Amino acid sequence: MLLSRPRPGFPDLGLLRAADKAKEIRWFHLTVNK
Numbered sequence: 001m002l003l004s005r006p007r008p009g010f011p012d013l014g015l016l017r018a019a020d021k022a023k024e025i026r027w028f029h030l031t032v033n034k
Helices: 013-032
Strands: none
8 A cells, every 4th residue: 555645535544554554564474484
């Protein structure tokens, strides 16, 4: 997701961002812990 700044009328952006970050972190841990 390359959304640089939240747009008005997009209340779920923070949620999407959090989910994205969580996915990234999970993937990172999976890759590092192999």
